[in-house]
Amino acid sequence: MRLLRSTDLALRVLMRLAVAGGSTPTTREVAEDMDVPYTHAAKVVADLTHRGLLTARRGRGGGLSLTEQGRTASVGALVRAYEGDGDVVDCEGATPCPLHTGCRLRGALRRAQEAFFAALDPVTVADVVSDPTGPLLLGLPTASRTPSADPPGERRP
Template sequence: MQLTRFTDIGLRVVMRLAVADEKRSDTTAVTTAITTRALAVELAVPYTHVAKVVGRLSEMGVVHSRRGRSGGLVITDLGREARVGWLAATLEGDGEVVDCEGPQPCPLRRACRLRGALARARAAFFASLDEQTVADLVREPTAAVLLSLAPPHASHDPGTRSAGAHTP
């Protein structure tokens, strides 16, 4: 089974936010908020895609979005402890593996055993992913790799150019 790009991005966003949360001190409740734009850069995906995924993850209660100057995204307790199968299945939606009723319906659809077999395989796929939580996925060595995705902080001095900047 192949997951949609939407689900792939969603899983990566949740993993990255989980690692940002892990960096916090155990004695404080402060978490590191990451902007949608920064996530798009770090994960090398278009901002518009990440924004759509973040909207859905927010609706699901997996991430919390704060607006304003100190805003950004943080993972929720639900997001950290979410079962990966549930998360992937929810992001994928209820669609079937194959479209038997499409513009040209399959002539076998009334007596086909393949459709049921594929539905059972899909359920088994998500059930096997449910053996892990998001927190399980971001344990070392994955956490270090996710943290290394963060681009170096650019200087806020408008007179400075970043390495590799093109001069007209």
């Protein structure tokens, strides 16, 4: 199973904010830290804010911070919310599978998908940033902690 980019980014944003300590990075700084386009990060941040997992304050002294609900959020519930509960394969789409009425594969894939979510259900955002991940996240060079020698819009090789 492969996660959508928005799912991956939502998890990484929450993880980044979970180790932010008292700092409140901006959406732009988080996007730079995660090496993703600002527009993608802004969309995910807006959704996470709507879900009550983080707060976003505008203006001077503003920035992003993780809420207690965000810290204790189930990774399984987050992945489910972003990925949806739909079937792994589309057996009845524009070109329906001729086996869809008697196929056992669809049910097996559905059970596997649910097992994947169930394995992530007890895991929280706080769990995934505990040692050794949290210190590794803190050790990464970030836009908010290190000046960049690269011109705006260019990426490092």
